[in-house]
Amino acid sequence: MTDRTPTSDSAPADIASAVAITGPARHPGPEEIIPPGVVPELPEKEPDAFLAPLLEPFEGARLEDSHGQEVLRLDRSRLLEFARAAKDAGFESCADVTAVDWYRHRRVRFDLVVNLLSRRHRRRLRVAVAIPGDDPRVDSIVSVWPGASYGEREVYDMFGIVFDGSPDPSRILMPDDWVGHPLRKDFGVGSVPVQFKDSHKVT
Amino acid sequence: MTDTRQGAETPETEVIEVWAAGTEVPLFDPTDEGTQEIADHESEARLDEQFGRVVTDDYFEEAEPGGEERTIINMGPQHPSTHGVLRLQLELEGEVVRRTRPIIGYLHTGMEKTSETLTFLQGPTNVTRMDYLAPMHNELAYSLAVERLLDIEVPARADAIRVLMTELNRISSHLIAIATNGMDIGAISMMLYGFRERELILDFFEKTTGLRMNHNYIRPGGVAADLAPGWRQDVTDILDTLPGRLAGYDDLLENNPIWLERTHDVGIITAEECDAYSITGPTLRAAGVPWDLRKAFPYSGIDQYEFDIPVGKNGDVYDRYRMRMDEIDQSIRICRQVVETMPKGDYRVADRKVTPPPRARIDESMEALIHHFKIFTEGFKVPAGETYVAVESPRGELGCYLVSVGEAKPWRQHTRAPSFYNLQALPIMMADSLVADTVASIASLDPIMGDVDR
Numbered sequence: 001m002t003d004r005t006p007t008s009d010s011a012p013a014d015i016a017s018a019v020a021i022t023g024p025a026r027h028p029g030p031e032e033i034i035p036p037g038v039v040p041e042l043p044e045k046e047p048d049a050f051l052a053p054l055l056e057p058f059e060g061a062r063l064e065d066s067h068g069q070e071v072l073r074l075d076r077s078r079l080l081e082f083a084r085a086a087k088d089a090g091f092e093s094c095a096d097v098t099a100v101d102w103y104r105h106r107r108v109r110f111d112l113v114v115n116l117l118s119r120r121h122r123r124r125l126r127v128a129v130a131i132p133g134d135d136p137r138v139d140s141i142v143s144v145w146p147g148a149s150y151g152e153r154e155v156y157d158m159f160g161i162v163f164d165g166s167p168d169p170s171r172i173l174m175p176d177d178w179v180g181h182p183l184r185k186d187f188g189v190g191s192v193p194v195q196f197k198d199s200h201k202v203t
Numbered sequence: 204m205t206d207t208r209q210g211a212e213t214p215e216t217e218v219i220e221v222w223a224a225g226t227e228v229p230l231f232d233p234t235d236e237g238t239q240e241i242a243d244h245e246s247e248a249r250l251d252e253q254f255g256r257v258v259t260d261d262y263f264e265e266a267e268p269g270g271e272e273r274t275i276i277n278m279g280p281q282h283p284s285t286h287g288v289l290r291l292q293l294e295l296e297g298e299v300v301r302r303t304r305p306i307i308g309y310l311h312t313g314m315e316k317t318s319e320t321l322t323f324l325q326g327p328t329n330v331t332r333m334d335y336l337a338p339m340h341n342e343l344a345y346s347l348a349v350e351r352l353l354d355i356e357v358p359a360r361a362d363a364i365r366v367l368m369t370e371l372n373r374i375s376s377h378l379i380a381i382a383t384n385g386m387d388i389g390a391i392s393m394m395l396y397g398f399r400e401r402e403l404i405l406d407f408f409e410k411t412t413g414l415r416m417n418h419n420y421i422r423p424g425g426v427a428a429d430l431a432p433g434w435r436q437d438v439t440d441i442l443d444t445l446p447g448r449l450a451g452y453d454d455l456l457e458n459n460p461i462w463l464e465r466t467h468d469v470g471i472i473t474a475e476e477c478d479a480y481s482i483t484g485p486t487l488r489a490a491g492v493p494w495d496l497r498k499a500f501p502y503s504g505i506d507q508y509e510f511d512i513p514v515g516k517n518g519d520v521y522d523r524y525r526m527r528m529d530e531i532d533q534s535i536r537i538c539r540q541v542v543e544t545m546p547k548g549d550y551r552v553a554d555r556k557v558t559p560p561p562r563a564r565i566d567e568s569m570e571a572l573i574h575h576f577k578i579f580t581e582g583f584k585v586p587a588g589e590t591y592v593a594v595e596s597p598r599g600e601l602g603c604y605l606v607s608v609g610e611a612k613p614w615r616q617h618t619r620a621p622s623f624y625n626l627q628a629l630p631i632m633m634a635d636s637l638v639a640d641t642v643a644s645i646a647s648l649d650p651i652m653g654d655v656d657r
Contacts, residue, residue, distance in 0.1 A: 040587060042588075066588060066589055066590060067351050067352070067354075067588060067590050069590060069591065071589075092478045093478045093479075093481055094481055095481055095593075095600060095602065095619065096481075096591075096602060096604070096617075096619040096624075098604055098617045098619075100589075100606050100614070100615045101615070105608060105614075113604065115591060115602070115604075115619070119478075119492070119494055119499075122499055122500075124500075124591075126591060145479060145481070146479050146480055146627075147479055147480035147481030147482070147624060147627055148481070149627065150623060150624060150626070150627055151481075151624075154623075158315075171308075172307065172308060173307065173308040173311040173656060173657075174308060174311065175308070182313055182316055183315060183316055183615075187316075189316060189319075189320060
């Protein structure tokens with residue numbers, strides 16, 4: 001990170017101090033946990049003939065049914081291993097990588113959501129991986145699907161989840177010297193003066 | 204290269220002789236057969252060069268500079284051919300691009316964060332501004348996702364209107380893509396024609412939705428308003444006008460040697476690379492993969508209409524142009540069927556939970572007024588759950604990942620933007636190509652920066 005010393009009190013140099021000036025984030029602290037049961041778990045589903053051999057080695061995995069779509073809950077340590085197996089099984093493309101911040105709604109803070117697509121078998125599979133908020137890191141799947149790179153960079157940028165082994169671990173949408181990860185729920189919204197990169201150097 | 208340089212290879216012995224000073228008769232007869240032959244031959248070669256049929260640039264033959272002579276230049280974000288605020292870092296070796304790194308985010312306005320502060324009914328106003336050339340598709344993906352969480356089915360007429368509007372939108376979006384592609388390569392007329400024809404469709408959109416862009420027309424539960432009176436004639440007029448104009452584009456471009464030279468075998472990407480880099484839409488189909496979400500995972504009853512998936516062969520700039528032209532033809536086909544088979548009935552779902560009461564009821568019923576007020580201030584609650592819905596936008600797979608925790612606002616709304624993932628194709632297309640071809644590659648990819656940065 002670059003050296004950033006504001007030249008005047010009126011122009012906050014980074015987003016953190018800007019938020020401090022304009023008021024606290026709307027959400028209270030993380031110690032306040034919403035009672036469990038607000039976000040119900042999805043019903044479990046039996047894997048069909050195509051998925052059963054793929055899921056067999058992953059004993060902790062749980063296949064869920066979400067409005068007719070298949071969601072696979074997986075332990076984060078096995079994501080890369082599963083990605084390799086899924087690609088061999090016919091999921092030739094990773095359509096999307098995104099994440100959800102369950103701030104105060106679930107015990108484990110983040111869900112990494114990977115959308116897989118198999119053209120040959122004409123089916124999708126969504127892989128959800130829980131990632132704790134105090135250790136937000138997971139193995140990168142760019143080595144399996146190079147196209148996941150932009151998605152992973154966006155997730156890192158917006159949620160601060162670090163992808164181990166990523167060839168390009170950098171921000172993609174926000175400026176490189178931005179402080180904070182905007183799509184986290186404890187990142188304030190609104191009432192923030194527009195900040196430009198290195199703006200304090202201009203004056 | 205030598206075979207294209209016939210003009211320069213002419214032996215010097217055949218140079219036309221001149222009338223020597225002091226002689227009484229010319230040294231040759233002006234009607235001498237051999238002389239005429241040479242002159243014709245020379246002028247023809249010159250014409251070939253002039254019209255671009257023969258290119259005699261020879262910088263390829265120069266010795267390539269060494270690795271230490273690589274230069275890095277920035278193209279954009281203010282470059283007019285980057286279609287917005289795309290910035291490319293090009294690593295050049297002379298005229299040849301060795302590596303490319305797209306740098307994005309200049310248009311990032313946190314629209315996914317904004318989505319979390321808007322109700323499900325206000326959501327379409329937000330997503331419609333993402334891909335501003337295909338607003339209908341954005342609204343459709345969002346609305347389908349909300350409807351799946353609510354578990355409601357929209358009436359058949361709403362589905363048909365949605366198909367009609369999205370297919371018209373596909374035509375207008377492809378027209379822009381072809382127009383800007385032409386302009387970037389130097390065919391300025393194409394730019395004017397493309398925008399002229401798009402105007403026909405925008406006029407119809409304005410009449411139906413009230414706006415030319417950012418319509419907020421397709422909403423959870425159906426569409427905002429029924430089609431305007433006389434829509435059948437309006438759409439038929441557009442559909443009758445377009446084929447003739449499209450034939451005009453073909454006349455303009457297909458016989459244009461400059462266009463052909465600059466698009467054939469330029470910016471090639473293969474089907475395997477498309478798979479690896481999550482690239483969808485016309486780019487994927489140009490590489491020879493018949494993949495279209497309208498066929499693979501049909502939505503809004505689009506499977507009841509007949510249409511084909513155009514497929515390319517080489518995956519170059521020309522094929523992507525061809526895909527768009529052919530897809531316009533197919534969209535015209537779909538629209539004609541919709542006009543013929545438009546079902547009667549309601550244009551939004553009868554579920555009072557998501558549908559505001561009709562305007563006339565508000566004047567006579569207090570309950571209807573309260574109901575109307577509640578829907579537009581508080582919105583409706585959507586059961587907790589998550590879903591991913593994808594539609595085939597003009598640029599590829601446009602997905603909407605929606606998470607609800609049972610409130611009136613989404614907990615998380617993510618748009619799987621086709622332009623965002625398709626940008627990963629640029630470094631592949633532009634590797635070892637000429638600087639001049641970068642604009643052709645960018646234009647053929649048709650990225651919308653609002654969609655990329657969101």
